[in-house]
Amino acid sequence: MNFPERAHLIEVGPRDGLQNEKNLIPTENKLQFINALKEAGFNEMEITSFVSPKWVPQMADAEEIVRFGSAAGRSIVLTPNEKGLQKALDNDCRAVAFFVGASNTFNQKNINRTTEESMNSLLPLLAKTKDRGLFIRACISTSFYCPYEGKIEEEPVLEICRQFADAGVDDLSVADTIGMAHPQEVYSLFSRLKQEFPETLITAHFHDTRGLGLANVLAALQAGVDRFDTSAGGLGGCPFAPGASGNVATEDVLYMLQEMKIETGISLEKVLKAVNSIEPFLNKAISSKQYTLWKAQLAEKAQ
Incomplete structure (x- = not known):
């Protein structure tokens, strides 16, 4: 088997993980979480989103998070539209993420636009962002399966990636949003992505809905991918993807890689x-394998 000597983990827990939490978490505790993750060694992290608090109340403190949570390294902020991008620019953010669903139905449920309409609105924003010299990440949701349309073929995903790559994005984060992909599908798509976009960073983003998260990380490694979105504690989910569980847990991926x-x-x-x-x-309680084991060991030592 052919694996890289080094892999890069992008921590998405503070943004993708916490945005779906029903409890409104105090800003100071979010910052404590972010700083603890930076202390763990992360130099690239999604920290918040400039999205309407009406739709995602958890992200209402985005400006405070950016002001006090950014540090050395790459702090990525999700900017779903022009208004969000302007807020990021106003707050001197240096790395932003845009997203689109490969599935039309998912995209319409999420932002009330078809995939084509989203791309048409995003491409001018990408040009504006590129002119400012920011790091640009493009997140492609439902790249394998959609909760409404089922299986998504590779070619539409590749075409979206081509448009983003032509627009000069730095990073393509390709997601199994509802955790239905299996290793053969993962290997096939990521092999094509690595071959077609050798000058663009390719990041794999997996959810662990059906327990295949680590298997899919392994398949992506075999395809030549060395960048992975992971979420501490396996936090996450998607309000527009019924049944989707959290992201693959950082600690479980980290243990496997080590x-x-x-x-x-x-x-x-x-x-x-x-x-x-x-x-x-x-x-809800954290249920990742490594965290559960660690807590059990702490409890045993305390007896």
Whole structure:
């Protein structure tokens, strides 16, 4: 088997993970979580989103998070539209993310536009962002399956990626949003992406709905991918993707990579402590494998 010597994990828990939490988490605790993850060794992280608080109340404190949560490294802010992008620019953000659903139905449920309409509105924003010298990430949701349309073929996903790459994005984050993809599908799509876009960063984004998250990380590694979105504690989900569970857990991916002797520069122990710091503010207990084991070991030592 052919694996890289090093892999890069992009922590998405503070944004993608927390946005779906029903409990409104105090800003100071979000910042504590972000700082703990930075202390663990992350130098690239999605920290918040400039989205309407009406639709995502959890992100209402985005300006405070940007002001106090950004540090050395790449702090990525999701900007779903022109208004969000302008807020990011006004707050001196240096890395932004745009998103689109490969599925028309998912995209319409999410932002009331078809995929084509979304791309037509995003491309001018990409040009504006590129002129400012920002790092641009493009997130392509439902790249394998859609909760409404079922299987998504590879070619529409590749065409979206071509448009983004032609517009000069730095990073393509390609997502199995509802966690239905299996390793053969993952290997096939990411092999094509790596071959067609050698000058663009390719990031794999998996959810663990059916327990295939780690298997899909392994398949993507085999396809040549060395960048992965992961979420501390396996936090996440999507309000527009019924049944989707959280993202693949950072600590579980990290443990697997460490056992495979693939370097990340991230401390597993410190990630677990970061998860422990945010768990009391969540509406459900953390159930990732490594965190559950770690908590059991702490309880045993305390007896």
